[in-house]
Amino acid sequence: MNTLLAVIVIFGALVFIHEWGHLIVAKRAGILCREFAIGFGPKLFSFDRNETTYTIRLLPLGGYVRMAGEDPELVQIRPGYEVGLEWNSDDKVSKIIVNNKSKHPECRVLQVEEIDMEDKLFIRGYNEDGELESHTLDSKAVYIHDEKATQIAPLDRQFRSKTVGQRAAAIFAGPAMNFVLAVVVLIFYAAVAGLPVDEARVGGIQEDMPAEEAGLETGDQITAVNGEQVESWQDMTEIIQTQAGEELDLEVLREEETFSVSLTAEERQLTEEESVGVIGVLAPTERTLTGALAFGFTETYQYATLILEALGMLVTGQFSLDALAGPVGIYNYTGEVAAMGFLVLFQWAAILSVNLGIINLLPLPALDGGRLLFIGLEAVRGKPIDPQKEGMVHFIGFALLMLLVIAVTWNDINRIFM
Structure with a gap:
């Protein structure tokens, strides 16, 4: 139940902020937005406000903003009616x-x-x-x-009547809002959890570990390990990690009082061939506004870089489609992350938001990137592509995208349940 709730909240937020980006920029350009939908399929709930119908639909597989002029009007009034x-x-x-x-x-x-x-x-x-x-x-x-x-929808309220720049902005706004959401979520995460500080200071104590048994406390400053002076968290951990199963002598500074502590580093297996020593202390953290702001932007950039590198490896064949996760896989991963705590779930939401933004910007039919590609071609040619031909390309692209989702979902099921 917790997994289902986490998935609904996270994906609902990601889709909402994406489509809200489209909606706000389109409305500012004067485009009549007929519907703002979360999900596809049969309508579960709806209300009208400011020329737009807001709906929640049965299948939680995305959302859309239906703008006037993108598709032919459903009702045509002809002479004789x-x-x-x-x-x-x-x-x-x-x-x-x-x-x-x-x-x-x-x-x-x-x-x-x-x-x-x-x-x-x-x-x-x-x-x-x-x-x-x-x-x-x-x-x-x-x-x-x-x-x-x-x-x-008078011509001046239709999507196709707007300038190339206005249409491109309305399409790009969706993915852009996913990046903005990731930045905001990560800023919040850093403000609550704090950011690591490279100091040889105890930021927290893990239960039933050597540090707790030896009487170390949060805030203790480690000045030396086995007689070797340490000034940073990295200095301290590098020594401890090489001493798995060995006794360590720590010099500790606590409230201007210096004393020695002896303990044995516990061995922790990383791989079948590699292990490290740990004593059960957590890195110190600090909470600053400037640090949180910087973290939000830098981490979003790092996530985007890693996702783009993974996509590059997929294109070059270094990754197979079996490595991709679909809706079932993401649901399963979200459940595992939710069990790790609220803050870890926030990080996961930021990663998914960046991923959604990047995937939507790929120059593929039916995605925002594909629509931007057609707008770009129009800018180069000086005239739009035939709407019927563009619509057919997007339709075929959407069908192929659904086939990919089905294939990846089948892999997820095999990986998880078989």
């Missing part, structure tokens, strides 16, 4: 009822001769008396089909 019209206080058409007009007795029926819901925003047709009349559409008018209202 009979529609019902309602007006607002500005004498502009605010509602176009496509069917079920009987449920809107206050509407005025018009047989459409011509309608433009994108550019000139007007409708012209014949009323019930056979007279031809023309009306202006409100820029936020809605058409109602099967009692479902959908706001019209």
